[in-house]
Amino acid sequence: MGMIEIIAIVLIVMWLGGFALNIGGGLIHILLVIAVVVFLLRFIRGNA
Numbered sequence: 001m002g003m004i005e006i007i008a009i010v011l012i013v014m015w016l017g018g019f020a021l022n023i024g025g026g027l028i029h030i031l032l033v034i035a036v037v038v039f040l041l042r043f044i045r046g047n048a
Contacts, residue, residue, distance in 0.1 A: 004038055004042065005038075005039075005042070007035075007038070008034075008035040008038045008039055009035075011031040011032065011034060011035035012032065012035050014031055015029070015031055015032040015035070
């Protein structure tokens with residue numbers, strides 16, 4: 001697992017934590033969007 005995937009997983013966990021703890025507001029959702037884009041780019045390029 002590369003560094004990009006680890007960062008994306010951490011961002012998703014932080015997003016889920018934001019829902020559970022109701023912290024971060026819009027920042028958490030921006031982080032989720034970044035994580036999803038990273039995963040999609042990896043799958044499209046075939047590096048999954």
